[in-house]
Amino acid sequence: MTAPLRLYVRRSETPEPDSDARRVQISLRVPTDLDVVEETVDLVARHCLACGVPPRAARFIVRVVLCETLANAIVHGNQMDPSKRVEVRVEVGSSEVSLHVRDEGNGFNPGLIPDPTEPDRIDLTQGRGLFLIRQLVDEVHFNERGNAICMIMRRE
Amino acid sequence: MSFTVRKDDATGVVHVRIDGQLIVGNRHDLKKKVLDAMDEGERKIVIDFTETGYIDSSGLGVLVSLSKKIREVGGDLRLAGLNDDLRTLFELTKLDTLFTIMGSAEEAAGSF
Numbered sequence: 001m002t003a004p005l006r007l008y009v010r011r012s013e014t015p016e017p018d019s020d021a022r023r024v025q026i027s028l029r030v031p032t033d034l035d036v037v038e039e040t041v042d043l044v045a046r047h048c049l050a051c052g053v054p055p056r057a058a059r060f061i062v063r064v065v066l067c068e069t070l071a072n073a074i075v076h077g078n079q080m081d082p083s084k085r086v087e088v089r090v091e092v093g094s095s096e097v098s099l100h101v102r103d104e105g106n107g108f109n110p111g112l113i114p115d116p117t118e119p120d121r122i123d124l125t126q127g128r129g130l131f132l133i134r135q136l137v138d139e140v141h142f143n144e145r146g147n148a149i150c151m152i153m154r155r156e
Numbered sequence: 157m158s159f160t161v162r163k164d165d166a167t168g169v170v171h172v173r174i175d176g177q178l179i180v181g182n183r184h185d186l187k188k189k190v191l192d193a194m195d196e197g198e199r200k201i202v203i204d205f206t207e208t209g210y211i212d213s214s215g216l217g218v219l220v221s222l223s224k225k226i227r228e229v230g231g232d233l234r235l236a237g238l239n240d241d242l243r244t245l246f247e248l249t250k251l252d253t254l255f256t257i258m259g260s261a262e263e264a265a266g267s268f
Contacts, residue, residue, distance in 0.1 A: 034181045060210055060241045063177075067212040071180040117250040125221045128213035128249050135248045 009043070021094035024051050028088040030070065032078040037070045044090050044099075051092040057153060061136050062099070065151055068129040069101040077103030077147055096138075099151045107146030159189050163198070169265040173204040178215035187218050191225070199231030200268045204261040206237030211245055223255060232256070234264035 010027040026047050030040050041063050048058040070086060078084040084104040091098045114121060116128045134140050139152040159182075160173040170193050178186060190201060203219070205211075223233045236258045238246070246252040258264035 037181050038177060038179060056241070063210045064212060064245070067177075067179050067210070071212065071214060075180075122250055122254060123220055123224065125217035126214070128216055132213055132245065132248065 016093055019094060023091055023093040025089065025091045027090075030086040030088055032074050032080060032082050032084050032086065034071065034074055037067055037074070040070060040088065041066045044088070047090060048092060048097060053092060053097055053155070057097070057155075061153060062097070065133045065136055066099060066101070068133055069099070069149055069151070072129055073101055073103035073105075076108065077105030079105060093155075095155055097153045097155065099137075099153075100148065101151075102143075102148035105147050107143075109146055110142050159186055161189050161193060163193075164265060167200070167265050167268070168198075169200045169202055169268060170198045171202050171204055171261055171265070173207060173261075175207040177209050177211070178218070179210070179212040180214040183215050183218040186215075187222060190222050194226065194229065194231070199226070199229065200265075201226060201231065202234045202236055202261050202264040204237045204264075205235065205239075205242055206261070208237075208242060211242060213249075216245065216249060216251060220251070220254065232268060234258055234267060236261040236264040 012025050013022045014025070016023050028040060028043070030036060044066055045058050045062050048062050049055065053062070073086040074080065078086065087102045089100040110130060113130050114127065116122070116124065116131050121127065133151060137151045138154045141150040142148065158175045160175065162171045163169070164171065172186070172190060174186065193201065219235070226233045234256050237260060238257060243257070246255065246257065256267070258267055
């Protein structure tokens with residue numbers, strides 16, 4: 001039986017500078033449990049849809065990239081340690097959507113991840129997550145430690 | 157999400173339909189269903205994505221693994237029913253060069 005989902009969700013709105021628009025933010029504290037990934041992803045996607053993010057971006061891109069980052073944070077970052085959490089922060093503004101994910105692990109060097117489309121790697125069963133994220137969003141940033149990622153999608 | 161496995165006795169093709177997502181939380185379930193079918197002697201497998209929402213990289217990885225295992229025993233795997241978004245994932249990762257991707261499950265079943 002799957003453990004009940006325990007998400008801590010906080011929602012806030014702030015005015016955007018030089019504009020009448022408001023920036024909506026939700027924060028989630030996600031347990032280190034792969035069974036909660038799908039529900040967390042769905043919650044964020046619904047939030048983005050409700051904030052006017054175009055359906056394809058909300059239903060597909062947000063879902064895929066958040067699924068990837070949560071899985072990496074839970075498996076590689078927190079190493080499945082149930083005492084640790086993953087922090088997710090989503091900001092929907094008038095010009096962009098930013099997704100921030102931070103785990104409690106030691107971090108990694110994203111520059112060391114090889115290109116999974118190279119001929120000698122194409123039939124490997126893993127190593128495509130970060131590559132997919134970079135392909136699907138407009139900007140990807142990491143903190144210096146390598147345990148927090150920021151993904152930015154521009155709203156056209 | 158769920159996986160439905162159905163064999164077409166006329167063609168000998170096993171159809172596996174993915175309803176929902178193929179992601180880190182359920183990829184092992186798909187792998188087990190296909191491996192169970194292979195253990196029963198099935199060698200022609202179609203995975204139907206018509207009702208699939210999204211796939212993550214671990215889902216893609218399971219498909220790569222299954223494709224290898226099926227080929228090792230002389231069988232073949234076909235993918236079908238991918239919408240534009242899902243097809244994009246295969247194109248971005250160049251996995252469209254590794255798999256045989258057909259439009260519909262019926263088309264895939266007829267291509268063995």
